[in-house]
Amino acid sequence: MLTMSGLGIAREFFGLARQASTNADLVQALACVSDNLGFDYFALAHHVDFAAAGHAAVRLHNYPDEWVAWFDDRRLGVSDPVHRASQATSIGFTWQRVPEMIRLTAKDRYVLQCARERGIGDGFTVPAHVPGEATGSCSFAVEPDRAVPVDILPLAQLAGAFAFEAARRINGMRSFDAHVPTLTERQRDCVLWMARGKTDWEIARILGLSQETVTQHLKQARERYDVPKRSVLAVRALFDGLISFSDIFRR
Amino acid sequence: MLTMSGLGIAREFFGLARQASTNADLVQALACVSDNLGFDYFALAHHVDFAAAGHAAVRLHNYPDEWVAWFDDRRLGVSDPVHRASQATSIGFTWQRVPEMIRLTAKDRYVLQCARERGIGDGFTVPAHVPGEATGSCSFAVEPDRAVPVDILPLAQLAGAFAFEAARRINGMRSFDAHVPTLTERQRDCVLWMARGKTDWEIARILGLSQETVTQHLKQARERYDVPKRSVLAVRALFDGLISFSDIFRR
DNA sequence: ACGCCTATCCCCAGAAATGGGGATAGGCCG
């Protein structure tokens, strides 16, 4: 449809992706950019067992039905070698490089071989990960007899990243009805140390309080969030940004 | 506008970043691209308390010394609002959008104000996250009286992403010791229901297992992640993308 | 001064989780 070249393709795609308000819009935009960049297929997906958790995950693609059925039958969403490799890098990679990135098992090689037999040759995958959300990626692929257009890979990198973010926006990955309880400083401190795996007694030592006081703070924090267990308290506190993964993992 | 000169800048930078074998090389390349894109500053960093965990983290920048000293004094590596916001998205964002992305505290506003007073105005931050590694980002900033060059932000997005990956390569972040444990299907199921606040007994009812089996699955999951408490297990499973907030909150 | 929030401390009983030790059965892979 559109004749685009170089960054013109990119500019056009960003406009489409930004305006897309439905997954159908995004599929159309991806099909367009994928075609213009010289690819045969695109696939934007969360790395989940799609059959089991379909409603919470996004998957947009124009892969052959036969391949998708085969993929889902074997529940490859999380164990697919390309998906696994995409968890080892922050930018896009061609599938030729997968063996350098992860240890391929016999099963992985079998998966790649089967993909080839079903029309999927080489490809380029842009990983996308947001802490607290399912890992995902946006891939562009060519048929077995064709080569990945290496010259435009930076553009594919951009398109993949923008497309994934558009998918997050469209599918409300971050939307959340307000009602965010406020915790006191001490309650937050206790929640943070709790999320780090400390017992009430240990938190008491760390903060210089009595064990009873820490228990009380966490009890009140649970009450404010109206959750029954500290594991949910940690999750909710993370989701609301009360504490962050960096907070928890820093030493 | 995305101009041919913009594309030229990008091409040149990718070459430099790919060839860079030391952090000094990368700093030089970043300074060059930052300048050419119309920014005054760049900062590529892991979101950690740099003073405390400097050896394991990367930080390359050309910020004013005064600002960095102020930043480190307050250990803002993890709580800096821009860093926190970068954990809520998969692509770059201008700092003006931070208030839409996270809840700003009074302290956050103070931090942003102080940055302004120390020569840092608006900016554009590209998040970079690899499961199992510290979150990080690559930012480009302008002085308070200048505007972020919005037209070239896609190029900044690309440059930031490539620069971060180059930093990972140069600093050997691709170590396999940051392993993400694999859980079995059942273990994952149990972790998910646990993160939703269910007791072992309840999970057993839900999954049609005995309470002992659920206890066992969660025990083994904790062992694989080498964590002592289910709250940490929930946090780690979230961080690694094994389960997601959408999984937990969907009903 | 009074109400409200916060932080701190205390007690108790019962439920739940943790950390050991086991066993059986099926599937997959070399």
Place this chain on the structure above:
DNA sequence: CGGCCTATCCCCATTTCTGGGGATAGGCGT
């Protein structure tokens, strides 16, 4: 085939958490 992983079940003792009930003290605003 024999070893390894997985899923399922079971027992035990101890620790930890949860959900009730309290108390004292300071700060803050009206």
